[in-house]
Amino acid sequence: MTELPDRLTFNLATVLTFGAFAALVLNAMFGPLAALTFMVCGLLLIVSNPHQSLDSLRRWWFVLLLPAYCMLTALWSQYPSNSLRYGVQLMFTAVVAVIITGRLSTATLMRMMFIVYGIGVLASILVGKTGAGGAWLGVFGSKNAFAAHIAVFVLIAVAVAADRNSHWVLRLAGIAGALASGPLLILAQSAGATLMVVPCLGIILLTLLTTRLPGTQKLFVLVMLGIVAAALVLLVIVAGDTLLAEVLEGSGKDPTLTGRTDLWATGLSYIAERPLQGLGYRSFWVVGFAPAEELWAMFDVPAGAGFNFHNTYISNAVEIGLIGLSMQIVLIYGGAILMAAYTFARPNAANALLLALQVLMILRSFIEVEVFFEFSIRSIMGIATFIYAAAGLLALRRQVAHTQRQTPKGLMSHARIPARPRSYPHANL
Incomplete structure (x- = not known):
């Protein structure tokens, strides 16, 4: 009697999540109905199992601090109605992301x-x-x-x-x-997309390779990857600009990334004016705001066409300041670090994919703005990856703790069976 409702609920959650994701990923095909479809599917997902939804929100409430702060910026925003409206939509998007992690593996x-x-x-x-x-x-x-x-x-x-x-x-x-x-x-x-996808593919392939290696060899591979990553970071810091210019010129691209360096300089100047709190969430690229109008005209973009600074850190710091940006960095890089640790402990295709997607997000964050805003599939995946990894590591920690507490009392005694950890969909992978 108890298994059938659970199975039906799980299938319903999958169908509703599919509808929500399809609306966002294929928004060019859905058109104006994309946001409405996402909201309907997301709302049905939340209310289809209210107990599970409330439990997920209670456990992961702190990831909602970011959208809450975005709503709070309405208090000092130059366009408070924009900040509040888009902040509420970001909150709904984040809530759906949290609910998905509790319903789907x-x-x-x-x-x-x-x-x-x-x-x-x-x-x-x-x-x-x-x-x-x-x-x-x-x-x-x-x-x-x-x-x-x-x-x-x-x-x-x-x-x-x-x-x-x-x-x-x-x-x-x-x-x-x-x-x-x-x-x-x-x-x-797109030379950038091609270059960025290569290391992400490497992450998936190396992760799946480690499933065939014993623990010591896995640790050796991890250490070597850490050394290589540190060397690449040092190379980018020392000669990143020169290397990027050469790659772009070799592929026939503009070394200034089609004028993005000019955009970045403009964004940095606004960050310097209000570094901590920013101008207000979604309050820069607004029709009628003179600086935005100038940039639209400079880059021959129609006013209100959704332009941005083509850098996640600069673009978001302009609007929500370094305080809000710090929250985003915790989710982005914290999710990558936690998922890397969980993938090392439980290497499988799904975990490797989430890690690769998070790394791709990080790589693209320096030239694009994919997170965090309303009705965004990348924003949902960024939040979901953080939660999947954290929940998986907590489940592993509980399992280890139960195992360590097992103490045989003699040849005729029975070892105490550890309590089953709280069920979380992905913990069974």
Whole structure:
């Protein structure tokens, strides 16, 4: 009697999450209905199991401090109605992200995302179009949006193809998707997306390789990767600008990233004026605000077209200051660190994918703005990755603690069976 409702609830959660993700990922196809579809599916997901929803929100309430702070900026924002309205929408998006982590396992989420992103790829192949510069746009509004979609899809496809627990049909589809992604990335003419996806693919492949290694060899691989990562960070700090300019020139791109360096300089000047609290959430790129109008005119962009500073840290610090930016950094980099630790302890395709996607977010954060704002799939995944990793590590810690407390009392005694840790979908992977 108790198993059937649970199974029905789990399936319902998967269907509703699929609808919510499809609306956001394929927003170019949904059009104005994308936000409405997401809100309806998200609301139904919350109320379909109120007890589980409240439990998830109670456990992970602190991730909601970021949207709460964004709402708070309405007190000093130059456009308070904007800050409050978009802050409320970001809060709803974050709540949905928290609820998803309590209802779906990471494996289910991975397979569902493969289908959602695969629909976008198939539609782009069948009815896609080419932009003015010859770059393939697919069914998306720009080549950057199409390239970002393909970059995420290739990571999901490789993870699904390598997942031993997935059905063989799904794994074959993953192989086909991974093979098709290469030519599509070339058609998108995005050197940045191509360069960034390579190390993320390496993370997935190395993670799956470590499943065949004993503990000492896994630790050795981890140490070597840490050394390589530290060397790359040092190289970027010392000669990053020179290397980036050479790569861009070699690929025929503008070394100034199509004027983004000028944008960054402008953004830094506004951060210097109000470093801690910022101008207010979503209160810079507003029609009628003179500095925004000047930048729109300078870059020949229609007013109100959703322009940004093309750097997550600069763009968000302008609006929510260093206080809000610090909260975002905790979620972004904390999620990557926690997921790296959890993936090392429990290496599997789903965990490797979440880690790779988080690293991709970090790499793109220096030239794009993907988080944190309302109705954003990347914002949802950033929050979800942090929670999945933290919950997984807590579950492992409880298991170790129970094991250590087992003390046999003699040959005829029975070892005490450890209590089953609190059930969390992904902890069973």
